[in-house]
Amino acid sequence: MGFLLNSMRNKLVLAFTTLIVLSVGVSVISVNIRLHQASENKIIEETRITANVLKEFRRTQLRYYSDATSALIGNNPQLRASLSEYNHNDDDLFGDVQLSETPEEISQKMEDIVREIALFQQSSVFIITNGAGKVLYQKGAKNLLEKDLSPLPVMQSALHGYELFTWWGKDSPVYQYLPEGTPAQEYKLVEVFLKPVVFGDDVTGVLIIGLDLTESLNQIKKITLSEIAVFQAGKLYGSSNMAYDQALEQLASRMDPEQEDAIYAFKHQDEDFLVLATHVTDGMREKIGSILIFRSKTEEMRFFTRLSDLLNVIGVLAVLTGVFFSLLISRGVTRSVKVLSEGADSVKNGNLDVHLVVESQDELGHLAQTFNAMVQGLKEKEHIKRTFKKYVSSSVVDELLKSNVTLGGEKKDVTIYFSDIVDFTSISEKLTPEQLILFLNNYLTHMTNLIEKEGGIVDKYIGDAIMAFWGAPLVVPNQARNACITALNQQARHDPLPVQQADHLAGFSTRIGIHSGEVIVGNVGSESRMDYTVIGDAVNIAARLESLNKYYGTQIIISENIFKALPIDEFLVRELDLTVLKGKSNVLRIYELLGMTQDVQSEQKELLAMFQEGLQLYRTQQFKAALDCFKNCLKRAPQDGPSHRFVEQCQNYLSHPPEPSWQGVQVMSQK
Numbered sequence: 001m002g003f004l005l006n007s008m009r010n011k012l013v014l015a016f017t018t019l020i021v022l023s024v025g026v027s028v029i030s031v032n033i034r035l036h037q038a039s040e041n042k043i044i045e046e047t048r049i050t051a052n053v054l055k056e057f058r059r060t061q062l063r064y065y066s067d068a069t070s071a072l073i074g075n076n077p078q079l080r081a082s083l084s085e086y087n088h089n090d091d092d093l094f095g096d097v098q099l100s101e102t103p104e105e106i107s108q109k110m111e112d113i114v115r116e117i118a119l120f121q122q123s124s125v126f127i128i129t130n131g132a133g134k135v136l137y138q139k140g141a142k143n144l145l146e147k148d149l150s151p152l153p154v155m156q157s158a159l160h161g162y163e164l165f166t167w168w169g170k171d172s173p174v175y176q177y178l179p180e181g182t183p184a185q186e187y188k189l190v191e192v193f194l195k196p197v198v199f200g201d202d203v204t205g206v207l208i209i210g211l212d213l214t215e216s217l218n219q220i221k222k223i224t225l226s227e228i229a230v231f232q233a234g235k236l237y238g239s240s241n242m243a244y245d246q247a248l249e250q251l252a253s254r255m256d257p258e259q260e261d262a263i264y265a266f267k268h269q270d271e272d273f274l275v276l277a278t279h280v281t282d283g284m285r286e287k288i289g290s291i292l293i294f295r296s297k298t299e300e301m302r303f304f305t306r307l308s309d310l311l312n313v314i315g316v317l318a319v320l321t322g323v324f325f326s327l328l329i330s331r332g333v334t335r336s337v338k339v340l341s342e343g344a345d346s347v348k349n350g351n352l353d354v355h356l357v358v359e360s361q362d363e364l365g366h367l368a369q370t371f372n373a374m375v376q377g378l379k380e381k382e383h384i385k386r387t388f389k390k391y392v393s394s395s396v397v398d399e400l401l402k403s404n405v406t407l408g409g410e411k412k413d414v415t416i417y418f419s420d421i422v423d424f425t426s427i428s429e430k431l432t433p434e435q436l437i438l439f440l441n442n443y444l445t446h447m448t449n450l451i452e453k454e455g456g457i458v459d460k461y462i463g464d465a466i467m468a469f470w471g472a473p474l475v476v477p478n479q480a481r482n483a484c485i486t487a488l489n490q491q492a493r494h495d496p497l498p499v500q501q502a503d504h505l506a507g508f509s510t511r512i513g514i515h516s517g518e519v520i521v522g523n524v525g526s527e528s529r530m531d532y533t534v535i536g537d538a539v540n541i542a543a544r545l546e547s548l549n550k551y552y553g554t555q556i557i558i559s560e561n562i563f564k565a566l567p568i569d570e571f572l573v574r575e576l577d578l579t580v581l582k583g584k585s586n587v588l589r590i591y592e593l594l595g596m597t598q599d600v601q602s603e604q605k606e607l608l609a610m611f612q613e614g615l616q617l618y619r620t621q622q623f624k625a626a627l628d629c630f631k632n633c634l635k636r637a638p639q640d641g642p643s644h645r646f647v648e649q650c651q652n653y654l655s656h657p658p659e660p661s662w663q664g665v666q667v668m669s670q671k
Contacts, residue, residue, distance in 0.1 A: 017319075024315045031311055040274065043295050044263060047276040050226045050293045051261060054278065057220060062165055062193075068119045069195035069207055079113050083197050083205035087131040103145040110137035125190060125210030131203050133159055158194040158206045166192050166288050167213065167232055167280070189213040189230055189289075231255075231277075232289035239292075244268055248292065251275065257290075265297075272297040409522030414471035414534055415479040415562070416519070416542035417456065419447065419490060419512045421464040427508060440464060450489050454482035459533050467543075469534050472521040480516055480565035484593055487512045487556050513545030514593075515559040544581045544668075545590065551668075552576055553641015556593040563591045572600045574608050575615065576642055580667045587665050592642065607636050611643065619664030621657070623650045 073080060086106065101109070110128050114120045114137075126139035133150030149155045154164050168190045190210040197205040213230055220228050221240040229239035229248050234257070236249050247268045255277055256262060264275040275294040279287050421427065421443075428436050444466070448458050451468045455476045459467040468486075470479035490510060517538030523530040545557045554576070563573055574592045581588060594600065594608075614629030627650035633643040649666075 065193040087204040127208035229292040415516040417468040418546040424464045511549035512556045515542035560589040
């Protein structure tokens with residue numbers, strides 16, 4: 001093996017062959033997986049279509065029963081008159097006191113009325129009751145005559161005027177009411193439709209019509225070409241193929257009775273099946289059972305299996321073809337490598353940063369020795385080039401080259417700054433793509449200049465948002481102060497707009513969040529491309545503070561860490577709230593940065609004093625007094641966002657007081 005690898009040509013052949021085998025192998029495996037997924041998706045999709053067909057079939061069936069019974073009642077005045085005559089609520093309906101006819105005579109009379117009707121002839125179960133729920137007639141037997149069906153829940157609904165569609169199974173307490181000694185009692189499950197007969201405002205009777213569910217299953221199977229099974233109360237009552245009954249009963253124990261249109265799987269002998277379970281409801285939207293629609297996954301996969309075998313054969317042929325061409329290509333490559341080896345000394349001043357390990361004495365080994373001879377003389381130059389590519393700011397690069405800065409990652413206390421344009425989506429909709437790019441470039445240029453002027457570093461642009469930080473890689477004195485000055489300058493200088501855009505975008509504003517804390521500073525990325533950035537919880541908090549401006553109606557929010565680091569009398573700051581950010585547990589005191597103290601009017605200072613008074617009342621749960629303070633703030637400054645927010649909070653707590661232990665902490669539910 002070692003002898004074979006001493007030849008450059010053999011190495012190339014081996015490399016090409018390995019590449020071809022891996023490529024073809026991955027492709028074949030990927031295609032097989034996709035074929036399997038396609039097969040399963042096809043079965044699921046067809047099963048869902050079958051479920052929709054089934055639902056439409058049942059809706060059509062319900063409409064048929066409803067229309068047919070309505071026509072039976074509407075076109076048969078004799079039936080309506082008879083039911084009105086027998087519409088009694090006395091316990092002794094058939095006594096001599098009320099009627100001269102016997103139950104048998106009434107039953108015969110009813111049969112004479114409906115005997116020639118097609119719906120009567122098609123039905124396995126046909127029962128007529130009066131308006132009190134007592135049976136006047138049943139098809140095929142007389143054991144129900146005089147029986148009171150009103151205690152049945154479905155009869156209660158029917159006697160109140162509702163049409164219902166339900167199932168009666170052998171395990172159901174109502175199954176005993178099916179005619180004895182008739183074919184209907186041999187059915188495992190009967191579909192029953194109850195139609196109230198209404199005269200005026202009264203229900204004078206109920207028609208109960210039933211069919212063997214097996215007939216419906218066979219009709220559905222013919223339409224959908226799928227196997228069908230019926231469950232009620234977790235028990236199997238029928239299927240279009242009894243061979244699968246045992247496997248289906250085992251599946252029923254794993255099914256979720258509450259989940260509609262759920263997909264399941266079961267195995268019968270060596271065949272895999274996919275199952276869709278859909279619910280069946282009565283006219284009152286109550287679940288009466290489930291219908292399972294299942295198809296053979298194994299049968300569907302047979303075509304895909306044959307296709308997969310064909311792809312495997314094609315893959316083998318592709319590998320053999322690739323090996324043949326690799327022999328041809330390798331011959332030419334070895335000649336080219338010899339030429340490259342002889343000219344390697346001419347590229348000693350090139351941009352090369354890889355060290356090759358010399359492991360052979362072939363042409364590539366000679367090329368590696370030549371390459372390594374060049375690397376020693378280029379180390380310093382390559383270091384400068386690599387460093388320059390990894391940093392954006394040229395001033396930062398100069399400082400790094402002069403300083404002993406650890407690259408890779410170190411802990412530092414920095415100040416993090418996030419800014420974002422308010423309603424940028426609305427702004428972008430007003431501009432053409434060319435105008436939008438021009439606007440963004442001008443805006444980001446101006447904002448970047450402001451940040452760098454105060455010693456900050458722009459970490460990244462996120463659309464219209466800017467992330468920057470102070471304090472790395474070099475220590476920046478007064479970094480919190482510099483960040484706040486940058487924020488105020490940014491709010492004051494929204495003038496990067498070209499003249500032709502000013503009409504559309506006049507008055508746009510930004511939101512800013514500033515926080516300081518310990519983070520990891522260093523290079524993140526790959527060996528060939530890096531990003532000098534900061535990572536840590538403090539970064540996340542700064543981003544959240546920027547978002548909180550939406551909630552409080554402010555423009556600049558700073559954390560308590562920033563507030564404590566600022567010169568006492570230089571900035572005008574308003575305490576906003578005590579908050580717990582979403583996903584956090586620590587309470588964070590936040591402030592609004594309003595401006596430089598020297599630029600603030602006396603009216604604004606009075607407003608802040610009134611707001612501070614309201615905030616203290618709010619935190620001691622004196623919400624009525626606090627509400628008055630915040631409303632007075634709005635009288636002085638109707639657009640003051642924090643006052644609006646605390647007016648809403650006070651009103652809310654007046655209606656829904658907090659716990660006595662509450663200390664004014666606002667827990668955020670959104671980022």
